[in-house]
Amino acid sequence: MTAAQSLIIIFVLIAASAFFSLAEISLAASRRIRLRQLAADGDARAPRVTQMQEQPGDYFTVVQIAQNAISIMGGIVGESAFSPYITSVLSLWLSESSAQTVGFLVSFLTVTSLFIVFSDIVPKRMGMTDPELQAMRVYRLMQFFTTVLKPLVWLYSKISDGIFRMLGMNTVRDDRITSDDILAMAEASTQAGGLAQSEQRVIANLFDLDNRLVTSTMTSRDRIAFFLQNDTDALIRARIAEEPYSTYPVCDRDIDHVIGYVDAKDLFQRALNNQAISLKDEGLIHKVLVIPDRLTLTETLDQFRQAQEDFAVVVNEYSLVVGVVTLNDAMSTVMGGLIGPDDEELIVQRDANSWLIDGITPIEDVVYALSIEEFPHFEDYDTLAGFLMVMLRRIPKRTDSVNWGGFKFEVMDVDSYRIDQVLVTRLNAQGQSPETTPDNKRLTSD
Incomplete structure (x- = not known):
């Protein structure tokens, strides 16, 4: 075999190895969500790549058979392609045995470097840059190789499956996306500049609803503005002016005996029409949703949905009122502490x-x-x-x-x-507070 023929064979082997490296990394790195989007956009190749991902065993077996065969052939051809010529040049300065040894090493390093750069690093970087597109480009040729090498693929797959069973390992890829996966992707996207920090915070808050109790966002008992059923018209009007809210619980005797709630707009309508306001009028009082204080915010939102209400009274295990919560309270948690113009920042x-x-x-x-x-x-x-x-x-x-x-x-x-x-x-490293300055004096209260 001439030097030219050997070089051509080496370049062909490098190209083939690069193809299989690209095919391997692109399928492994392809995102299932992105493939579904491409399929929805009408790309007929995307569902086929998704199907390969679901059963990747034969695909990767073909890759490994090809890569190992190419490596062996590359070593044989590479040694004969470069070693004699390098040895003949080195023999001008070195002894014959030394020239052969050094020639072999130089030839080995040259061929190995060519394979590492052009059949491994470059194609894998290409595959990682846009894995879905690259996977769709190579899938037809990979199907052809899978068909041609089917006997070998079947043999090696059976041997591999047997080893997996002996080790008690699962052979099916788990593509379930957990909340931790989504949070990690959102955080990575924020760091890369693809997602605003406020948007990433909203996503994190959504998954936090299952961990936060309703008590973390409710209006506590001591801040509830409520009416007693026998309150006078003047007292009701004064309370509305002093504590303007959209909804008020209505109680019998005290706050722990809630009988319903009244909507502020109904009270305003009567006040504007110069009608007397009496909470003994059953048409004013609505049935109130009562929920336990151990509910999470997710469960609270579900209660609002089922009852078609946006206001609830929160009670503890002793049936004592501990607070009230609105739909806006729960949703403000998702939005990252949304406060109204008249609310005090906590x-x-x-x-x-x-x-x-x-x-x-x-x-x-x-x-x-x-x-x-x-x-x-x-x-x-x-x-x-x-x-x-x-x-x-x-x-x-x-x-x-x-x-x-x-x-x-x-x-x-x-x-x-x-x-x-x-x-x-x-605190600083010594566990002490930073020194205060005249413009930053410690706060005190009367």
């Missing part, structure tokens, strides 16, 4: 190292705002106030503080055993 960042946080702030929002991995005894409380109570093992009072996760949580204001404000300060 977390206010004062500077790079300190935050003023309301005690009723859901602990999940605190975790996100401070980028803390996890709080201790996470399942025992829902709010920042609950965290402080669990850590202190008592009702906190002003100036009480807890250090956790590189932050200092200091109680700034307590109103009737309720923690109103907490100052959170980032």
